[in-house]
Amino acid sequence: MKIIVDAFGGDNAPLEIIRGAADAVAAYGYEILLTGSEEIIRRVAEENSLSLDGMEIVDTQDIIRMEDHPKSILREHKDSSMAVALRLLSEGRGDAVVSAGSTGALLMGATFIVKRIKGISRPALAPIMPSDDAPFMLIDCGANADCRPEMLVQFARMGSVYMSHMFPREGGPRVGLLNVGTEDTKGGELQLATFPLLKESDLNFIGNIEARDVPAGVADVVVADGFAGNVLLKTMEGTVDMLLKNLKTALRSTLLTKLGAALVMPGLRMLKKKLSTSEYGGAVLLGVNKPVIKAHGNSKAKAFTNAIRVAAEFAASGAIDEIAAGARPTDQGEAE
Amino acid sequence: MKIIVDAFGGDNAPLEIIRGAADAVAAYGYEILLTGSEEIIRRVAEENSLSLDGMEIVDTQDIIRMEDHPKSILREHKDSSMAVALRLLSEGRGDAVVSAGSTGALLMGATFIVKRIKGISRPALAPIMPSDDAPFMLIDCGANADCRPEMLVQFARMGSVYMSHMFPREGGPRVGLLNVGTEDTKGGELQLATFPLLKESDLNFIGNIEARDVPAGVADVVVADGFAGNVLLKTMEGTVDMLLKNLKTALRSTLLTKLGAALVMPGLRMLKKKLSTSEYGGAVLLGVNKPVIKAHGNSKAKAFTNAIRVAAEFAASGAIDEIAAGARPTDQGEAE
Numbered sequence: 256m257k258i259i260v261d262a263f264g265g266d267n268a269p270l271e272i273i274r275g276a277a278d279a280v281a282a283y284g285y286e287i288l289l290t291g292s293e294e295i296i297r298r299v300a301e302e303n304s305l306s307l308d309g310m311e312i313v314d315t316q317d318i319i320r321m322e323d324h325p326k327s328i329l330r331e332h333k334d335s336s337m338a339v340a341l342r343l344l345s346e347g348r349g350d351a352v353v354s355a356g357s358t359g360a361l362l363m364g365a366t367f368i369v370k371r372i373k374g375i376s377r378p379a380l381a382p383i384m385p386s387d388d389a390p391f392m393l394i395d396c397g398a399n400a401d402c403r404p405e406m407l408v409q410f411a412r413m414g415s416v417y418m419s420h421m422f423p424r425e426g427g428p429r430v431g432l433l434n435v436g437t438e439d440t441k442g443g444e445l446q447l448a449t450f451p452l453l454k455e456s457d458l459n460f461i462g463n464i465e466a467r468d469v470p471a472g473v474a475d476v477v478v479a480d481g482f483a484g485n486v487l488l489k490t491m492e493g494t495v496d497m498l499l500k501n502l503k504t505a506l507r508s509t510l511l512t513k514l515g516a517a518l519v520m521p522g523l524r525m526l527k528k529k530l531s532t533s534e535y536g537g538a539v540l541l542g543v544n545k546p547v548i549k550a551h552g553n554s555k556a557k558a559f560t561n562a563i564r565v566a567a568e569f570a571a572s573g574a575i576d577e578i579a580a581g582a583r584p585t586d587q588g589e590a591e
Numbered sequence: 592m593k594i595i596v597d598a599f600g601g602d603n604a605p606l607e608i609i610r611g612a613a614d615a616v617a618a619y620g621y622e623i624l625l626t627g628s629e630e631i632i633r634r635v636a637e638e639n640s641l642s643l644d645g646m647e648i649v650d651t652q653d654i655i656r657m658e659d660h661p662k663s664i665l666r667e668h669k670d671s672s673m674a675v676a677l678r679l680l681s682e683g684r685g686d687a688v689v690s691a692g693s694t695g696a697l698l699m700g701a702t703f704i705v706k707r708i709k710g711i712s713r714p715a716l717a718p719i720m721p722s723d724d725a726p727f728m729l730i731d732c733g734a735n736a737d738c739r740p741e742m743l744v745q746f747a748r749m750g751s752v753y754m755s756h757m758f759p760r761e762g763g764p765r766v767g768l769l770n771v772g773t774e775d776t777k778g779g780e781l782q783l784a785t786f787p788l789l790k791e792s793d794l795n796f797i798g799n800i801e802a803r804d805v806p807a808g809v810a811d812v813v814v815a816d817g818f819a820g821n822v823l824l825k826t827m828e829g830t831v832d833m834l835l836k837n838l839k840t841a842l843r844s845t846l847l848t849k850l851g852a853a854l855v856m857p858g859l860r861m862l863k864k865k866l867s868t869s870e871y872g873g874a875v876l877l878g879v880n881k882p883v884i885k886a887h888g889n890s891k892a893k894a895f896t897n898a899i900r901v902a903a904e905f906a907a908s909g910a911i912d913e914i915a916a917g918a919r920p921t922d923q924g925e926a927e
Contacts, residue, residue, distance in 0.1 A: 486822045497806040498862075501862050505855070
């Protein structure tokens with residue numbers, strides 16, 4: 256198993272990426288192919304006493320930045336560390352790509368370099384998120400602001416296949432349609448048109464779900480258009496941040512609360528770990544021919560190690576073949 | 592000032608409503624008109640030693656329930672406590688209505704009994720929510736799942752007028768368009784078409800805002816279609832619930848954390864109060880001819896007292912006249 260890692264994406268490149276990759280080699284024995292400036296990678300590794308054993312470097316000088324237009328990955332920045340990583344993947348030089356760089360560029364590059372699965376209208380960006388129960392997949396979280404009902408059904412299928420491989424659950428992953436209420440007749444035009452399609456599908460469709468119940472873990476696959484999904488994702492993140500910040504202030508408000516805070520710290524650490532997104536390796540890009548994982552821009556070494564592990568498990572799972580088989584109406588009949 | 596209160600809406604009717612109304616009479620000297628079964632109201636008041644001084648009762652036997660179709664407020668349930676409250680408001684028997692009953696029915700009733708302001712396409716449901724900074728208005732939070740750009744502009748105007756009266760801020764309320772990114776060119780068709788309209792308006796439009804920044808208080812008026820607004824509202828609620836529940840568990844996990852929990856409790860109570868929605872009286876129904884306030888279904892006495900206060904302040908503010916003046920293109924010219 257060889258994972259291609261963009262060593263120059265995200266806020267903590269390349270140190271935390273190299274560290275995460277080294278940990279992944281040590282823990283799981285994967286081969287790693289890093290893309291980026293070989294000179295800088297070797298220097299940073301040496302300065303931080305990190306072993307590059309089990310790692311290969313493909314030297315690239317250019318970097319695509321957050322402020323660059325996503326399309327530039329196909330043109331001005333076609334030799335950036337991210338673009339080269341995707342090209343190596345499409346050429347079969349590795350089994351999956353991990354990048355913490357610009358989401359828009361990664362989506363654009365994956366769609367046009369790794370290419371869409373035949374029959375899939377639009378790839379989706381699907382983060383794995385913590386809930387009070389098990390982790391769940393939110394699909395789509397922003398790749399497609401405007402969606403048609405057929406796209407949501409494809410998202411549901413792709414998410415269901417992924418989760419059934421990665422987080423198996425008896426009866427199949429519970430697929431819920433994000434809506435403003437749980438009744439069958441709720442929602443706007445998009446949801447009203449999508450509901451019957453999901454209802455008559457062979458997915459484990461549990462019906463409409465409310466955003467209120469998502470953090471509790473009501474579904475394993477939360478299906479939404481990219482706009483609403485993005486609002487859900489970012490509201491969860493913003494609310495957790497705001498609460499933890501206020502909690503900190505509250506715990507420091509008096510001498511007594513400060514003393515209490517020291518005593519409750521182990522409990523709070525447990526809570527923080529439970530709600531941490533770094534355990535699940537970021538977002539999966541579903542609908543392209545090979546596994547592409549988008550790590551969070553602020554990922555540290557541990558998040559990269561996890562993202563690399565998730566990428567390897569995804570590559571080994573056969574999920575993409577299953578998505579491809581289901582996406583082609585002509586093949587579907589044979590497969591069943 | 593006379594506030595009409597639906598005594599049979601919500602989970603805690605009628606006891607908590609009567610208690611909240613009695614507190615409002617005592618604290619602010621408002622007159623209250625309760626709609627509902629006079630017999631039950633008098634019995635519950637007596638059993639709980641609550642004074643009905645300053646309160647008038649209009650006897651109604653029927654109640655509209657959560658499971659009833661919203662439209663039934665105009666037909667089968669046109670003599671329910673909620674329908675009668677709205678009819679009394681439209682007849683000028685009071686200055687505002689407060690109800691904690693079915694949102695759909697209240698919206699339907701307000702639209703067709705109290706009636707839309709001339710020139711307003713669709714009334715909106717706009718909760719006042721706590722943020723890390725000041726409270727903000729989210730408009731719309733679910734009355735209109737599918738919106739046109741002109742509707743969002745009306746929401747922005749109505750919200751801006753309301754907030755400028757109720758929570759004045761120098762330079763006017765900061766109006767933000769909920770979007771998937773802060774750049775001007777972000778979003779789906781709806782946001783792309785709405786952005787220039789808000790940009791060229793005379794509102795204090797601060798541009799696109801991300802859901803991530805909403806809990807921190809980035810804007811005073813958060814403009815969204817009802818679907819995305821509903822997702823934002825319910826994700827915030829669900830995330831706060833999930834976090835506080837987990838925090839409780841974490842604080843009880845060991846003997847030491849239990850001891851610490853006792854010490855940090857004052858800080859946590861402060862935090863809970865800051866994030867409590869009951870301070871702001873629920874959601875405002877904007878776009879109809881008179882003030883209608885939707886209290887949260889699970890409101891207790893204190894939330895009702897606050898909702899009654901907000902209703903009275905809204906009625907006294909002149910905000911509806913200002914919205915009406917701005918909503919009529921022919922009048923707008925004269926007003927300026």
